[in-house]
Each structure stands twice: as structure tokens, then as C-alpha cells.
Amino acid sequence: MPIPLSVDRTVPAHTPLFEQHQTQGGRMVDFGGWALPVHYGSQVEEHHAVRREAGLFDVSHMTVVDFEGDRCRDFLSNLLANNVAKIKRPGRALYTCMLTENGGIIDDLIVYGRADGAYRAVVNAATREKDLDWIRARAEGTSVNVIEREDLAMLAVQGPQARDAVHGLLDGADREAVSALDRFWAWDSESLFIARTGYTGEDGYEMLMDASAATRWWEQLLEAGVAPCGLGARDTLRLEAGLSLYGQDIDETTTPAESRLQWTVDLSDNRSFIGRSALEAQLEAGVPRKLVGLVLEGRGVLRQGQSVVGEETAGVVTSGTFSPTLKQSIGLARVPVTTGDQVAVDIRGREVPARVVEPPFVEAADS
Amino acid sequence: MSDIPGDLKFMASHEWVRVEDDGLLRVGISDHAQNLLGDLVYVELPETGDDIIREDACAVVESVKAASDVYAPVSGEIVDVNEALADSPETVNESPYDDGWLFTVRPSDDSELAQLLDAEAYQQSIADDDD
Structure with a gap:
């Protein structure tokens, strides 16, 4: 029986927490x-720990891109399908797609407003290179500085008890500000950038800190009872939360309208953004497929x-699991838009019935 | 490294075989394999009476991560399958060499047994994999 684990002899990069993973017995x-x-x-x-209590993920492979300069808002307004004008104050987070001229999804990302008209985006690791190429090519000749923040580590603390665990490790102004964060808002202080966002369907935080501080955070969160969780969980x-994974559920051959992401595309005014005309043409002609x-x-x-x-x-x-x-x-599954509420899936030659449902499959626990 | 029962024969692809008193062969997957696969959530077994052919896929074990084929260690006819795994596939994780067996087979060619690895050779083969 073939074991489905890549045995790649090239040496992958280490996050600042590589040794901690080995100490914890992580299967790397x-x-x-x-x-x-x-x-x-x-x-x-680990999955249950996040649904029931709290789990800790090293997501330092995610790519952090800062935008600085006085024209960032105009730049991002054109680059992204959601409208950064919705970010009325620093700290606001906005989930958005970045599209090709044809309306295909280059990546999905979260962009945060920062002080002085700056912004921060967190993009997928697997798309790092093409995202940066695309963004830098668009920024060329403008006053916008595009800065990749390889100096930062990123942790996700998720689950009904995640916020309390983090609050217990903060003091003073940080504690007060973070405790008061609403969903999809971030607190941006000298040493810590912490957002009430995540990728599990549970409440919690995603935190960016200097790579040198990552070990201390990791160990303190474990001591606070948060369970270390791998990327399998x-x-x-x-997937239980119905969230798309770039490269599987969405990619450049799929548009937001075919991906349950039309809500992230802001067509409410006449703003010009990359991919808009293609998306409008698709909506006009009829969207052929849907993600269910x-x-x-x-x-x-x-x-x-x-x-x-x-x-x-x-x-x-x-995606399936x-x-x-x-x-x-x-x-x-991506299926024709006419698909009803019952389908069959070919599993090794057997047609197995499946019910078509509206995600999420699992609602968040009460925190 | 966990202990491997000495009475077992193995394929390098991690299936084990135990020769029963009645000459039937009991087949499962190794502790090493279940550990690499992680939590099993589904096991698809052949049916009693099926003919299986040595080194062909004849069962599937699925973890949360992925599906993996189980290869027939010998050719023969399926005599019994472990029905209990339908409701509790995790038994393979908990007891890979006993309660987590997959099926029994009546071999059509006893000489095929000699081509399997003994416990020591299997141990060596997985140590080589880890290098």
C-alpha cells in the first residue's frame, strides 16, 4: 500500500518554530x-481540540505583504475585487479575491487597514511568488511600496477558548484593546499584530509577531492549555466551515461567482478594478457552474x-474529507448551475449518493 | 520502533500475513503503516468468495488525509472479512496486528508465502525508508 506522504529529498524551509514542532513530536x-x-x-x-477548546497552529508559511505610501488605497481599490473603501478605520479586515483580467482568481486574501494610509495583506503560501510578481508589476511606476515581511512569524489560535487563552498572556493596553476587538478587526501595536480572524470556522485570533518572539508565544500558549495542531486538522x-482552499476549490480558471464568493465582489459603485468587466459579462451571460x-x-x-x-x-x-x-x-464540488439537491459521486467505480447542501457543514461552537 | 510480532510475514508495502492453524492466511496492515496513515475513517474490504491476485489492490484504507490501496500478499480466495471495521475503522490504528485484521484468504499457491519478508527483513526495510 502506497503511503500518501511526500518523501521529498530537497530541504524545505523552516519556520521559526521548527524545533518546537520536533519537540512536540510533529510529523513534518x-x-x-x-x-x-x-x-x-x-x-x-487536534481537530476536536479546536472545535471544543482551543488549538494552536504555526502558519508562518503564509506570506505577509505590506503596502506603504500615500496612494495605497487607490492602488488596492483597483487590485482587489472587494472594495478597500469599506476599511474606514485602521484595524478593519476585509476578505477579498485578487483577479485576473478574465475574472479568474489569482488568490484569496485578507487585507487589513493600518495607520497612515498603509495596508497589510496576508496571502497564501503556495501562491507567494505569482502574487508578489503580479502585485509588483501593478505597483511599478506608482508611489506604492510593496514590502514582503519575511521577518514575521504567524500563529493562529482558534477555538471557543482561544481568545481567553490569548488575553491571559497580554497586559495593559494590549489586553484591553484585544479583548474589545470585534470579529474581523485587528489590533496593531508595536510588537504584535493580532486579528480576530481565522480559517477554522471557530472564534480566535491570527497573530503576527517578530520571528524572534514566536517561540515565547508558542510556549506560553501551550502552557495556557492550547493544543498544538497540525495543518491536517x-x-x-x-472544510467543515465551508471555506475554500486556494489551488483546490478556487484558482485562475474559476471566478468568484462560480465559487460562492460573489459576496466578496463589490459592484455597488462604478469603481474600476481588475477583472470587473469579465465578471460583469459572466453575470450578464449567466454563470455556468457553481460550488456546492x-x-x-x-x-x-x-x-x-x-x-x-x-x-x-x-x-x-x-475538496473532500x-x-x-x-x-x-x-x-x-463544482457542478453545473442546474444541479439539484441530489447527486452521485464516482468513488472507485461505485456511484455513491450525495446530498447537495449549503455550507458551512459545521457551525462554530459557542465561546 | 514498535515490536513486530515474530510470527508474521510482510510485504515491503506494509501488509502483514499470519498463517492460521487451518492453513488460511490472515491479512492486515502493519503498525508502521497505520501510524503513517493516521486516524483511519473508512475501510473498504473485498467480499467473501472474491478471488484476489498477488500484488493487486484488493482493499482500501482511508485516513482523514487520503485513501491507500492494500495489496494482496498472495493469490487466493477471500474466506472472511473483518465486518467490525465498517463501524470502527479506528480498530486498525488501535490493534493493527490483532483486532484490526482486514481479511482471511485461502491461498491458491503456497509457494507465494516464501516470497514475503520475515519480521526482521520488514523491520530493516522500513528503517531504510526512514533514512
Whole structure:
């Protein structure tokens, strides 16, 4: 039986927490060029820790890009499909797609407003190079400075008890400000950038700090009872929450309208942004495909790449897994827009029935 | 490294075989394999009476991460399958060499057994993999 783990002999990059992962018994694998733990023993237990209590992820492979200069707002207004004008005060976070001229998704990202008209974006690790190339090419000849922040580490603390655990490690003004953060807001202080955002469907924080401070945060959060979690659990958590993974559920061949992301595209005024005319043309002509949630009703496990079959229903599973919370298989699939509420999925030659549902599959715990 | 029962034979691809008193072969996956795969959530077994062919895929074990084929260690006819795994696939993680067995097979060619690895050779092969 082939074991589905990459045994890559090239040496992936280490985050500032590489030694901590090894100490914790992390099973290290190559995630897009970074050595990161897929789990520390049991992916399922780590998943449950986040749904029930709190879990800690090293997401330092994510790419942080700062935008500085007095024309950042105009620049990002054209670069991004959501409207940065919605960021009326520093600290506000905005989820958005960055599109090609054809309306295909180059990446999905969160952009944060900062003081003095600056912005910060967190983009996917796997798309780092093409994102930076794209952004820098657009910024060329403008007064906007595009600065990749490789000096920062990033932690995600997620789960119903995550915020309390973090608050306990802050003092003074930081504690007061962070405790008062609403969802999708960030606190931006000298040594810590902390946002009430995440990729698990649970409440919690994503935190950026100098790489040299990452170990201290990591160890203090573990001491506070937060469970170390690998990127395997991060994937099952995000799928239960119905969140797309770039490169699987969305990419440059898919538009926001085909990806349950039309809500992130702001067409409310006549703002010009890259991809707008293509998106409007698609909406006008009719969107041919949609991204749906699937719950498998027969035996088996949905996996990326499986065919969705049925009357006039040729589609593909873009993400699939076994949901540890629901104890059944769930997935996302891109199917013709006419697809009804029942499909079948070809799993190794068997047609297994699946119910079409509106994600999220799992609602967040009460915190 | 965990202890490997000495009475087992192995494929380098991590399937184990135990020769039962009645000449049937009991088949499962190794502790090393279940550990690499992680939490198992689904096991697809052959049906009693199926003919299986040595080194062909004849079962599937799926963890949260991925699906993996299980190869037939010998050719023969499936005599029994571990039905309990349908409801509790995690038994393979908890007890890979006992309660987590997958199926039993009546071998069609006893000489195929000799081509399997003994515990020591299997141990060596997974140590080589880890290099």
C-alpha cells in the first residue's frame, strides 16, 4: 500500500518554530516548500481540540505583504475585487479575491487597514511568488511600496477558548484593546499584530509577531492549555466551515461567482478594478457552474478529483474529507448551475449518493 | 520502533500475513503503516468468495488525509472479512496486528508465502525508508 506522504529529498524551509514542532513530536511534511507538521499524533484529536477548546497552529508559511505610501488605497481599490473603501478605520479586515483580467482568481486574501494610509495583506503560501510578481508589476511606476515581511512569524489560535487563552498572556493596553476587538478587526501595536480572524470556522485570533518572539508565544500558549495542531486538522476544520482552499476549490480558471464568493465582489459603485468587466459579462451571460457542499450518503470518503455524475451533472469534487465532527464524509464540488439537491459521486467505480447542501457543514461552537 | 510480532510475514508495502492453524492466511496492515496513515475513517474490504491476485489492490484504507490501496500478499480466495471495521475503522490504528485484521484468504499457491519478508527483513526495510 502506497503511503500518501511526500518523501521529498530537497530541504524545505523552516519556520521559526521548527524545533518546537520536533519537540512536540510533529510529523513534518513539505507544505509548499515549508517543513510543517501535518499532525502531532492524531489529526482527529487536534481537530476536536479546536472545535471544543482551543488549538494552536504555526502558519508562518503564509506570506505577509505590506503596502506603504500615500496612494495605497487607490492602488488596492483597483487590485482587489472587494472594495478597500469599506476599511474606514485602521484595524478593519476585509476578505477579498485578487483577479485576473478574465475574472479568474489569482488568490484569496485578507487585507487589513493600518495607520497612515498603509495596508497589510496576508496571502497564501503556495501562491507567494505569482502574487508578489503580479502585485509588483501593478505597483511599478506608482508611489506604492510593496514590502514582503519575511521577518514575521504567524500563529493562529482558534477555538471557543482561544481568545481567553490569548488575553491571559497580554497586559495593559494590549489586553484591553484585544479583548474589545470585534470579529474581523485587528489590533496593531508595536510588537504584535493580532486579528480576530481565522480559517477554522471557530472564534480566535491570527497573530503576527517578530520571528524572534514566536517561540515565547508558542510556549506560553501551550502552557495556557492550547493544543498544538497540525495543518491536517486545519484542512478538515476549514472544510467543515465551508471555506475554500486556494489551488483546490478556487484558482485562475474559476471566478468568484462560480465559487460562492460573489459576496466578496463589490459592484455597488462604478469603481474600476481588475477583472470587473469579465465578471460583469459572466453575470450578464449567466454563470455556468457553481460550488456546492456535498454530504456523502453512502459509504466511502469524498476526495478531490472524484467525478460528480448524474443527469446532465458532470462535475468534480474539489475538496473532500471525512468530517471528524459529523462523522461522515463531506466535500465541495463544482457542478453545473442546474444541479439539484441530489447527486452521485464516482468513488472507485461505485456511484455513491450525495446530498447537495449549503455550507458551512459545521457551525462554530459557542465561546 | 514498535515490536513486530515474530510470527508474521510482510510485504515491503506494509501488509502483514499470519498463517492460521487451518492453513488460511490472515491479512492486515502493519503498525508502521497505520501510524503513517493516521486516524483511519473508512475501510473498504473485498467480499467473501472474491478471488484476489498477488500484488493487486484488493482493499482500501482511508485516513482523514487520503485513501491507500492494500495489496494482496498472495493469490487466493477471500474466506472472511473483518465486518467490525465498517463501524470502527479506528480498530486498525488501535490493534493493527490483532483486532484490526482486514481479511482471511485461502491461498491458491503456497509457494507465494516464501516470497514475503520475515519480521526482521520488514523491520530493516522500513528503517531504510526512514533514512
